[in-house]
Amino acid sequence: MVRIFRGGVLDERFEGGVVVIGPRPTQMIGLVRGDLFVRDASVCEVTGMVTGNCLAERTGKVVLKGLVNKDAKAVGGDLEVYGMVVGNVVNEGGRVYIDKQALVKGKVIGEVSGAPLPPPAATPKPSTPSPPTPPAAPPSG
Numbered sequence: 250m251v252r253i254f255r256g257g258v259l260d261e262r263f264e265g266g267v268v269v270i271g272p273r274p275t276q277m278i279g280l281v282r283g284d285l286f287v288r289d290a291s292v293c294e295v296t297g298m299v300t301g302n303c304l305a306e307r308t309g310k311v312v313l314k315g316l317v318n319k320d321a322k323a324v325g326g327d328l329e330v331y332g333m334v335v336g337n338v339v340n341e342g343g344r345v346y347i348d349k350q351a352l353v354k355g356k357v358i359g360e361v362s363g364a365p366l367p368p369p370a371a372t373p374k375p376s377t378p379s380p381p382t383p384p385a386a387p388p389s390g
Contacts, residue, residue, distance in 0.1 A: 250265040251267070252265065254267055254268065254275060255269075255271060255272065255273065256275050256291070257273060258275075258276045258277075258278065259276070259278065259279050259297070260279045262280040263279065263280070263282065264282050265282070265283045266281075266285070266286065266301070267285050267286070269285070269288070269291045269293045270288055271289055272290070272291070274291075274293070275287075275291065275292070276293075276296070277294065277297050277299075277315075278297045280298050280300070281298070281301070283299075283300065284301035284303070284304065285302075285311075286304050286306055286309075287303075287304070288305075288308070289308060291308075292309075292312070293309070293312070294314065295312065295314060295315045295332070297315045298315055298318070299317045299319075300319075302317070302320045302322065303319075303321045303322070303328075304321075304322045304324055305323045305324065305326030305327055306324045306325055307326055310328075311326070313328065313330045314331045315332045315333075316335070317334045317335065317336070318335050318336070319335065319336040320334070320338070320355070321334045321339070322339040323339070323340050323341065323345045323359075324342060324343060327345075328340075328343060328344070328346070329346045329348070330345070330353065333353075334353045334355065337353075337355035337356045337358055338355070338361075339359055340361065341359065344366050345357075345359065345360070345361050345362060346364065346365050346366050347361055348365075
């Protein structure tokens with residue numbers, strides 16, 4: 250079973266996968282007995298435990314301060330690791346940062362950034378044309 254979460258605090262125990270799609274930021278402090286997928290411009294801070302894989306997909310961002318029991322992957326998204334990954338940390342077309350205090354038991358595969366990642370760029374809103382400026386009044390006199 251897969252659960253879809255749209256932001257807030259995940260402080261429960263979930264059996265199966267969890268998909269975070271925002272739009273609000275998510276703080277995951279519970280237990281996911283399965284995989285965690287973060288996508289669609291979502292930001293998820295993981296301080297709990299994921300027994301499966303943790304994936305930052307498309308425009309999603311994972312800030313891992315807890316534990317991932319399998320692999321942590323950036324598949325088009327951003328992944329910052331400050332906690333522990335028992336498996337591999339894999340960059341498959343995203344961006345990855347691993348803190349000096351983090352622990353990765355497996356391999357680090359792919360390109361890794363040397364500094365924490367900047368926040369995701371805000372999508373520009375379509376500009377509305379400004380009203381025309383009125384003509385200047387002739388000087389009185």
